[in-house]
Amino acid sequence: MNFTNLSPALFWSALLPLAAAVIILYILKLRRRTYVVPFSPLWEQLFRQKETTDLFKRLRQWLSLALQLLFLTLLMLAWARPTIQTFKDPPYLILAVDVSASMSAPEGEGDRTRLELALQEAGARVEQMADGQRMLLLAAGNPPRVLVPFTDEKATLRQALRELQPGESDIDWKATVKLVRALCDSERGDQIVFLSDRTRVKARPLGEEFPDALFLAFGRPLDNVAIVDFNARRNFAHPADFQILARIRNFGREKTSGTLRIRKNGQLLEVADWTLGPSEEAPFSFKNSSLASDLLVAEVECAEAFRKDNHAFAVLPEKRKIHALLVTEANNLFLEAALRVNSHFEVTRLPPASYNPAAVHHDLVLFNGCALEPGERGIYLYLGPEQSSPWWTLGHAISNPIVSDWDEKHPLLRWVAFKDVNFFADPSTHARVRSILLTPKDLALARCFEDVLLALREEEKRTLLCASFRVEETDLPLRIAFPIFLANLGSLALGHPPGAQTHYPLNEWIELPADEGDPAVTDPSGQPVAVLSSQGKKYFQARERGLYASMAGGKTHPYAFNAFYPEEYDLAAGAEETPSPEASKVVSSPTGGSAPWKIAVIFFLLASTAEWWAYHRRITV
Amino acid sequence: MPQQLFDEDFLKKLEYLYLVSRKIFAGERRLERRSKKIGSGIEFADYRNYSPGDDFRTIDWKAYGRFERLFLRLYEEEEDLSIHFLLDASPSMYVGSPPKVEPALKIVAALAYVGLCNLDRVNIHVCSSEIHHSLRQAKRRGEIFNIFRLLQSVQPGGLTRLERVAAQFLSQNRKRGLVIWISDFYDYQGYEAAVKQIRYHHFECFLIHLVSPEELEPSVTGDISLLDSETQKRRDLTLTPSILARYQKLFRAHCDQLESFCYANEVGYLRGNSTSPFEDLVLKAFRKGLLVQ
Numbered sequence: 056m057n058f059t060n061l062s063p064a065l066f067w068s069a070l071l072p073l074a075a076a077v078i079i080l081y082i083l084k085l086r087r088r089t090y091v092v093p094f095s096p097l098w099e100q101l102f103r104q105k106e107t108t109d110l111f112k113r114l115r116q117w118l119s120l121a122l123q124l125l126f127l128t129l130l131m132l133a134w135a136r137p138t139i140q141t142f143k144d145p146p147y148l149i150l151a152v153d154v155s156a157s158m159s160a161p162e163g164e165g166d167r168t169r170l171e172l173a174l175q176e177a178g179a180r181v182e183q184m185a186d187g188q189r190m191l192l193l194a195a196g197n198p199p200r201v202l203v204p205f206t207d208e209k210a211t212l213r214q215a216l217r218e219l220q221p222g223e224s225d226i227d228w229k230a231t232v233k234l235v236r237a238l239c240d241s242e243r244g245d246q247i248v249f250l251s252d253r254t255r256v257k258a259r260p261l262g263e264e265f266p267d268a269l270f271l272a273f274g275r276p277l278d279n280v281a282i283v284d285f286n287a288r289r290n291f292a293h294p295a296d297f298q299i300l301a302r303i304r305n306f307g308r309e310k311t312s313g314t315l316r317i318r319k320n321g322q323l324l325e326v327a328d329w330t331l332g333p334s335e336e337a338p339f340s341f342k343n344s345s346l347a348s349d350l351l352v353a354e355v356e357c358a359e360a361f362r363k364d365n366h367a368f369a370v371l372p373e374k375r376k377i378h379a380l381l382v383t384e385a386n387n388l389f390l391e392a393a394l395r396v397n398s399h400f401e402v403t404r405l406p407p408a409s410y411n412p413a414a415v416h417h418d419l420v421l422f423n424g425c426a427l428e429p430g431e432r433g434i435y436l437y438l439g440p441e442q443s444s445p446w447w448t449l450g451h452a453i454s455n456p457i458v459s460d461w462d463e464k465h466p467l468l469r470w471v472a473f474k475d476v477n478f479f480a481d482p483s484t485h486a487r488v489r490s491i492l493l494t495p496k497d498l499a500l501a502r503c504f505e506d507v508l509l510a511l512r513e514e515e516k517r518t519l520l521c522a523s524f525r526v527e528e529t530d531l532p533l534r535i536a537f538p539i540f541l542a543n544l545g546s547l548a549l550g551h552p553p554g555a556q557t558h559y560p561l562n563e564w565i566e567l568p569a570d571e572g573d574p575a576v577t578d579p580s581g582q583p584v585a586v587l588s589s590q591g592k593k594y595f596q597a598r599e600r601g602l603y604a605s606m607a608g609g610k611t612h613p614y615a616f617n618a619f620y621p622e623e624y625d626l627a628a629g630a631e632e633t634p635s636p637e638a639s640k641v642v643s644s645p646t647g648g649s650a651p652w653k654i655a656v657i658f659f660l661l662a663s664t665a666e667w668w669a670y671h672r673r674i675t676v
Numbered sequence: 677m678p679q680q681l682f683d684e685d686f687l688k689k690l691e692y693l694y695l696v697s698r699k700i701f702a703g704e705r706r707l708e709r710r711s712k713k714i715g716s717g718i719e720f721a722d723y724r725n726y727s728p729g730d731d732f733r734t735i736d737w738k739a740y741g742r743f744e745r746l747f748l749r750l751y752e753e754e755e756d757l758s759i760h761f762l763l764d765a766s767p768s769m770y771v772g773s774p775p776k777v778e779p780a781l782k783i784v785a786a787l788a789y790v791g792l793c794n795l796d797r798v799n800i801h802v803c804s805s806e807i808h809h810s811l812r813q814a815k816r817r818g819e820i821f822n823i824f825r826l827l828q829s830v831q832p833g834g835l836t837r838l839e840r841v842a843a844q845f846l847s848q849n850r851k852r853g854l855v856i857w858i859s860d861f862y863d864y865q866g867y868e869a870a871v872k873q874i875r876y877h878h879f880e881c882f883l884i885h886l887v888s889p890e891e892l893e894p895s896v897t898g899d900i901s902l903l904d905s906e907t908q909k910r911r912d913l914t915l916t917p918s919i920l921a922r923y924q925k926l927f928r929a930h931c932d933q934l935e936s937f938c939y940a941n942e943v944g945y946l947r948g949n950s951t952s953p954f955e956d957l958v959l960k961a962f963r964k965g966l967l968v969q
Contacts, residue, residue: 087901093776101926
């Protein structure tokens with residue numbers, strides 16, 4: 056027999072002293088008071104009358120002790136939650152523990168988190184492992200990790216559980232399902248236990264893939280307000296200024312008020328009060344001309360228990376103009392004017408004959424209708440190259456071209472809509488719109504169905520972009536998408552080399568500047584972060600949000616890391632609210648006042664005290 | 677026994693008891709006792725026929741002149757009364773709060789004082805399994821302090837053996853008198869033989885039976901270990917109200933049995949509570965005719 060809450064050794068080491076204490080108390084209770092009488096023969100007559108009942112009396116006393124011991128044993132069993140190990144128990148158990156951000160939410164009034172409750176359950180399951188049973192410990196996060204492969208060594212499992220910490224990201228369900236699928240052998244009868252604050256319904260990808268898995272959900276509904284997005288960028292309307300964007304969402308079930316504070320290098324910069332109803336979201340935008348190369352921190356202040364998601368960070372890029380070189384045969388007002396109208400751009404125009412790749416020092420080079428050799432570094436955009444080149448191979452001509460789909464998530468196409476962009480109905484023009492043939496290094500950003508219209512190739516020090524059409528032969532310059540595209544292009548140019556980006560997501564490998572020797576990276580608490588080298592490049596990874604810094608050659612580059620996972624911050628729909636399908640189980644905090652074993656303990660203590668107090672005072676036996 | 681047992685207050689009470697006894701029995705002759713012996717006293721008792729050898733001085737010549745027969749005038753012989761106090765000092769007398777021996781000592785002292793005031797001869801025997809202390813033939817009032825000293829030196833003795841005490845007493849005291857036995861009469865071998873033995877030797881007998889409230893109505897309940905004060909034997913018992921009721925019934929039967937026995941054998945009997953004032957018990961004893969002929 057194994058126990059859920061206690062190890063067998065702990066169970067017996069707790070039960071036996073308690074039983075001994077009960078027996079000692081019982082013996083003490085049996086110590087009779089001495090009553091001196093002058094003449095006992097009178098009492099002897101009573102003894103003779105009562106002799107026949109003595110046996111029953113003795114039996115009744117022993118019965119009382121037996122009942123006390125039985126009650127104590129039942130109490131201990133209720134606490135220990137025994138399970139009978141049968142031959143049906145699976146020999147292999149995959150124990151997946153959710154380490155996503157929501158698991159660090161506090162549970163109840165104590166200091167315990169949902170992860171600690173899950174770890175307690177995991178620990179109990181480790182302790183109740185039967186002989187021959189093997190367990191694999193999996194941390195379900197982003198990315199999922201196998202902490203301990205299949206093993207029957209409880210000490211190893213315990214150690215891994217002790218070292219498990221909640222992350223700040225979500226769960227990579229795809230990778231998790233893939234990993235579990237690779238680890239689980241259904242023919243062998245492996246059992247999967249998922250410890251999370253999600254029930255089977257919320258952990259749908261895993262639940263659908265493994266219908267026999269056991270889902271144990273922890274946590275109670277909790278109101279929460281979180282920063283779900285935060286960014287700082289140049290204001291396109293006023294290029295000299297920076298624009299701070301933030302979005303706050305109330306995930307709770309009640310109307311909540313609070314304050315949003317933006318701090319610049321530790322100094323208060325902006326303050327905004329907000330009031331949000333249930334599930335409401337509020338965007339905030341601040342304009343400020345005094346920002347450049349600053350560290351920004353956004354803070355949300357309101358009454359709530361989970362405050363991890365109340366901070367966001369950004370590092371403002373260097374405030375400088377984008378040097379753009381436009382290589383074109385003739386005046387191209389649509390393109391040149393669009394560039395010049397943006398005061399961030401400092402545009403230089405060159406005819407193709409004057410172009411010298413060795414002399415390029417610009418951030419952005421645009422080739423309009425030509426395919427010349429790019430320089431060693433920078434961003435190069437080829438617009439409507441008429442023929443193939445060593446850098447881009449053109450395919451067949453596209454008749455009636457339209458932009459059918461584009462990568463909206465790519466930074467270059469952020470907030471850019473190519474929908475209904477018209478290409479001029481000039482057959483000669485159409486003939487110029489040709490499909491771009493991709494190499495394995497290339498990424499298609501816009502397509503006309505199967506044909507690639509816009510391609511991206513990122514090399515070590517330069518980025519090559521190719522559009523198979525000229526902008527002046529479309530109505531793109533008339534659309535709002537075009538200046539945004541150029542602004543994104545400018546932002547990409549400013550973000551090159553790495554380090555100029557305002558913030559980065561967690562768990563991504565960030566490339567460090569390669570020409571600055573051996574950089575040392577520190578995390579928000581000042582602790583060093585491991586830097587990995589691969590093919591001459593150096594990378595580091597952030598596990599928690601905050602401001603990191605890389606120091607090399609006397610220079611310091613700040614990095615801001617944020618985690619925006621609205622799904623993780625929605626704590627209002629706790630495990631208890633979600634109806635649990637079969638094989639799911641909601642486990643509430645054992646610190647709750649309604650725990651049956653607590654009531655049983657209180658009852659036992661009260662009964663024992665009352666019995667002890669009343670014993671020598673009772674009128675009847 | 678504490679020295680304060682016979683303090684000044686106690687002595688005042690003794691005087692009071694003595695005065696009360698005189699008032700109650702006013703007109704009675706207190707200084708001398710009429711014995712049943714016919715002898716040389718001055719109180720006429722009876723006539724009898726003359727027999728040769730009788731003392732001529734007792735012939736009633738007036739009766740001879742009238743009846744022409746010789747009659748002798750008989751007079752009652754006056755002699756002092758011997759009062760014997762048998763005080764039980766067995767361990768059972770020391771049980772209870774206050775112990776029964778305390779009122780017993782006071783009663784003995786009070787009655788002895790009254791006896792001394794009446795010019796009786798007072799003998800005190802402290803006994804348990806046997807008589808282990810005695811004070812004999814106290815006659816003067818001033819000897820009451822010797823009695824006090826004796827009573828204050830009383831210590832618990834051995835097992836109660838009434839019959840052995842009676843036998844020892846009778847062997848030491850041939851002269852008849854009044855025996856006042858103060859005890860709880862807890863004897864494993866019974867009290868009947870002892871009392872009958874004393875009665876058989878023509879001693880007047882008066883039993884003062886002392887009980888404590890704890891014996892009458894025990895207040896203890898629950899699981900107890902019963903300890904016999906004399907044998908030191910233990911017995912575990914769980915006391916319930918029903919058991920207590922049965923015990924009280926048995927105890928009352930025991931007391932009634934003793935009283936009935938005394939009545940049947942012309943033995944004076946007085947039952948007293950150890951918590952009652954001793955003077956009340958003494959007055960009750962007077963009303964029962966103790967020390968009054």
